[in-house]
Amino acid sequence: MRTLLIVSHPEIIDSYSQQYFLNGIKDFENVTVHHLENVYPAGNIDIKKEQELLREHDRIIFQFPFYWYSSPPLLKHWQDVVLEEGVTHGPHGGILAGKEFGLVLMIGVSEKEYQAGGSEQFTISELTRPFQAMANKTGMKYLRPFQIFQFPYTEDDQKMDILIPYWQKLTMENNDSLATREKWLVDQLEYAIKHSDHSNEENILEHAKTIMEENQSTIDDLKIVLDQMYHR
């Protein structure tokens, strides 16, 4: 599976969150990072090239800071010019049909405010309907959004905990069963061994430990069930 990560951020150099997450994936060979403001500083989007990129990937992710409950202007411009009826989508299908679509949102307000009675009044699901509607219209399967709340205020060890699910959102099959997570982990370990890349090792090992513990707990649960059946 190949993932196209379309990043939109008008001042990405100054964004600690964006730098943190993009740094963590720079060695991922199945993820194409495509920062729009960097590729098109004057805003003149190469429509054919973008449609070709969409064609070459299986999962499309929009990653952006969630200002005023929507994307930066350049990503909206990208939608307006690249998503072309008869090419990307349409009554007879298009190049996006059957692909997966997801959002990675960097959010400046705390999670609890995104509900009725909170300062933002609406949930992230409600506020991102325009993107869900776009996935619907273009025939893409809409994935659960990946939401990162107030990242700069997060403690360092908690930051690490957000990286693994971020990597999974980009590269793991859309199925969070234990089997899928295990397979993903084995792939990561094999990749890490092959490339002797030590940068992410600590996270991967920590995560491996968690998966093994979960495995152990699943086995324990099964044992209890078997035990009860046997003594019934």
Added chain:
Amino acid sequence: MRTLLIVSHPEIIDSYSQQYFLNGIKDFENVTVHHLENVYPAGNIDIKKEQELLREHDRIIFQFPFYWYSSPPLLKHWQDVVLEEGVTHGPHGGILAGKEFGLVLMIGVSEKEYQAGGSEQFTISELTRPFQAMANKTGMKYLRPFQIFQFPYTEDDQKMDILIPYWQKLTMENNDSLATREKWLVDQLEYAIKHSDHSNEENILEHAKTIMEENQSTIDDLKIVLDQMYHR
């Protein structure tokens, strides 16, 4: 009441709908038409000037074509730079607090598709939550959106019927009681007489007839009720 009509359309000259509606209001003295792409062709928004415009008006309207369930890029850029915490809004209020906010949407798909099971799957209310959330955050009262579906395909006599409620959305007190509508009509007539402006006369007269008929029907209803009470 003064209304600031912020219009965003990347190719307004080619837009029949935009031209039609903007032509109809060019003599309205309490409406400031502010077309962003025209004022800022290079996208460099004068933040102070925009905040001053907001300060001077009581009702703020965003008028734009509803592409990909959101606004054109320049209007999003306007939101990102003009809406400034501590100036336009904030925990201690701001210049927008207490004003009214509304949307005028030109929509290319027919109304019946905007519901569960329709091609767009969601209602306009659901898809415009980001704007409702903006009104909430900035302390503005959110008005019912004014939605114009497939205007170029509308019959000529039906187009006329859309103009009056459009003018009302821009200039009438937010209250559609018969009394409010009558007062609005009297204001329009007085204005038309004062300025000897014949361009909108036909519509206004047609509308006057409707209001008088409604009035007559209200009086008839009241008579029936009185009659029944009297003979009980």
